[in-house]
Amino acid sequence: PKGDAVDGKVRNANVMSANKAQILSMQKFGLRDNMIKSQLLIREDSYTYIKNFKFFVGTYNVNGQAPKESLHQWLSCDPEPPDVYCVGFQELDLSKEAFIFNDSPREEDWLKAVSDCLHPGGSYAKIKLVRLVGIMLIMYVKKELAEHISEVETETVGTGIMGRMGNKGGVSLRFQFHNTTICIVNSHLAAHIEEYERRNQDYKEICSR
Numbered sequence: 001p002k003g004d005a006v007d008g009k010v011r012n013a014n015v016m017s018a019n020k021a022q023i024l025s026m027q028k029f030g031l032r033d034n035m036i037k038s039q040l041l042i043r044e045d046s047y048t049y050i051k052n053f054k055f056f057v058g059t060y061n062v063n064g065q066a067p068k069e070s071l072h073q074w075l076s077c078d079p080e081p082p083d084v085y086c087v088g089f090q091e092l093d094l095s096k097e098a099f100i101f102n103d104s105p106r107e108e109d110w111l112k113a114v115s116d117c118l119h120p121g122g123s124y125a126k127i128k129l130v131r132l133v134g135i136m137l138i139m140y141v142k143k144e145l146a147e148h149i150s151e152v153e154t155e156t157v158g159t160g161i162m163g164r165m166g167n168k169g170g171v172s173l174r175f176q177f178h179n180t181t182i183c184i185v186n187s188h189l190a191a192h193i194e195e196y197e198r199r200n201q202d203y204k205e206i207c208s209r
Contacts, residue, residue, distance in 0.1 A: 053145075053177070056082040059186060064094035064134070066106065067113035075114065081122035085140040086173065087114050088186030092134040099133060099167070107131055114138060130154035130171045137171045137186040151176040157209045159189075159202040170206040 058074065075085070092098075093106040111129065118124050124140040127149055131137075135156075141149055152175045160168035170187035187206055190198040 053083040054080065055084045055086065057086045057088075057184065059088040059090070061090040061188075062106075062110065063091050064106075066109050071113055071117040075117045076119045078119075079121075081119035081142075083122075083142050083145055084177070085114075085118060085124065085138070086184045087138045087140075088171075088184075089136040090134060090186075090188040092131070092136050094134060104131075106134075107136065110136070111138060115140075127175070128152050128154060128173055130156065130173055132156040132158060132169055132171050133167055135169060135171050135186060135188045137173050137184065139173055139175070139184070145177075148178050149175055151181075157206045159205045168202060 056075065060074075075087070089110055092110060093104040095104075098104050098106075107129075115126070118140060123143045125143045125146045127139045127141055127146070129136065129138045152173070154174075155172045156169065157171075158167075158169040168188055168190060170185050172183060172185045174181070174183040176182075185206065187203070189202045
């Protein structure tokens with residue numbers, strides 16, 4: 001993910017020079033809007049610059065188990081600390097109570113396991129945690145970058161028993177980093193090769209709902 005900033009203003013990274021011609025030819029704006037947009041795109045190099053950020057995005061099916069060993073080798077695998085962590089879990093809690101109650105002791109167990117093993121080269125703030133039964137997603141960002149995170153939203157979609165229960169499904173976390181919108185989805189779909197049609201259907205359900 002990339003963001004471009006000058007004086008605190010950031011251009012969406014999706015608008016890159018490679019697709020300027022296509023954007024300039026679009027007719028979805030009025031004449032005045034097209035002229036303004038065209039001039040901004042033509043002159044964007046004079047008021048923007050590109051900056052790279054490093055994201056760690058990982059997922060772990062823990063099969064209902066509590067943490068038994070350090071996650072340091074996984075979460076700190078690179079010499080350079082990431083700017084943003086998005087860490088997902090599946091089958092966090094397989095107990096019957098997890099389907100009935102919102103709270104689960106496994107949530108705190110794994111949250112602590114992650115927090116304790118973030119890269120020692122950075123200082124991080126937890127931005128958001130979203131969980132649906134045993135599907136969980138946690139986001140951290142370097143403290144010095146936290147002020148550039150905004151518009152944080154979460155969503156959960158269950159596709160399990162009766163097409164609604166949370167034993168299968170997905171959780172998502174959407175946010176704006178500088179002026180670039182990012183959405184991370186953590187899903188837990190039907191297992192085994194022969195269930196590919198069910199997985200495809202669950203994927204469509206998660207995207208549509």
